[in-house]
Amino acid sequence: MPAPRNPLACDACPVRDRAACSALEPNQRDDLQRIGRHVWLRRGETLFHAGEEAPACATLISGALKISSLDEQGTERILSLVHPAGFVGEMFAPVAHHDVIAIADSELCVFPSDQYGAVVDRYPRLAKALLRRSSEDLFASRELIDLMGRRTALQRVAGFLKAMAEAASTSPCHPANRFELPLSRGEMAGMLGLTIETVSRQLTKLERDEVIGREGPRGIQLKDAARLEATAA
Amino acid sequence: MPAPRNPLACDACPVRDRAACSALEPNQRDDLQRIGRHVWLRRGETLFHAGEEAPACATLISGALKISSLDEQGTERILSLVHPAGFVGEMFAPVAHHDVIAIADSELCVFPSDQYGAVVDRYPRLAKALLRRSSEDLFASRELIDLMGRRTALQRVAGFLKAMAEAASTSPCHPANRFELPLSRGEMAGMLGLTIETVSRQLTKLERDEVIGREGPRGIQLKDAARLEATAA
DNA sequence: CGTTGGTTTGATGGAGATCAAGCCTCGTGG
């Protein structure tokens, strides 16, 4: 894990008013600054390895992460995506449950779990902020379960695009109508429980039906948000 | 929602040392007793309705719950199961996201979310306990995602049985070798993203292969735990 | 150029959904 050590510049942090630590007063944040490290990851580098002993947790400042596990055939299952201001890591388990890997160049604040836990004990508002994030993660996770359970490939891909359009947009509830997929076809397949080929076919189908347009392999433009929503069912 | 009002008997509570509230000192628990209601649900009765306004949260004392949503064709998707000492409900969202329904006769402590939140603010240890529960739920949820993603029907059913055997056992990490399924075939299907018929077929296959035995429609006995684990992959 | 990694497209086969009966248990009423 590459780890240049740097002072955390909370004042200039792009997620300073959305991340869990935003619940703290500036002087209280000093306690976190003291124990945290600023870390940069390049696309593909891994933050935590499943099974790894030394537990840590982190707030994502910019970029994107995936939480994934490898089954015994070596195929990757993506369990969750992490967006800026998101929080990852186990505060309680002695070992990391899953791999956490950057899917875009990323910037994070990383903390040793036990020391972070101590700060949480000191500041209840931080605990509540983490609880809120955790609840949101839980909800997102259940949405993914919903998406994967007994739906057609087309519905899954459409639902995934809808979710990505919403995540890409800054304003909530209004999907961006032009965005870049953070995932490769293989990663999308691993997330939706499909194969690369099927994902590709459904995308071309959505394009033929003029629900979306494509710009390069990862660029998506939303042509008919209503119909996308409808086919996601 | 049927709701007989009763004093909460924390001292005699079967989950008093496992539930979130066990993090509190006896006198601190009084604050919860003051705002909580003791509720009994019969199998099939619903605790929260998706979309419902008045948000509440609850600790399950005995029995079992399912968290589920209905898609537009009216088929149920089960997103999670809740076991005794589990915590359900939204402390932050203004509306309930999913249905919460008893799958066995159940006993709960129900609290209005805002008042519970106020108690959480007062006692950081409660916040941390809830955070731990939430993390565990998140982990369980990701296990389910893992289970549903591109696995065969047989693997899903085997994996589900394994999880139920572990949940039924009192001692952790040692599966019970004889237990009752808390779910009907239809509910299992809704949880695993399969159909009733497929679930049934996989169960009979596991029985033919002498991995499990059956006693009535819901009784399961574990004949070969190792092979069950292996077929779950 | 050739090579490499990601993507698309085509042809085929199989796992599981769907449709359709039977079966078993239990509760109800004659």
Add this chain to the structure above:
DNA sequence: CCACGAGGCTTGATCTCCATCAAACCAACG
């Protein structure tokens, strides 16, 4: 007591969707 029906479960036959195998495509890069 038996008949009856209703739910839930099992079993069988067929069909569909998607995984699999295979090849072509395309851009980036040495």
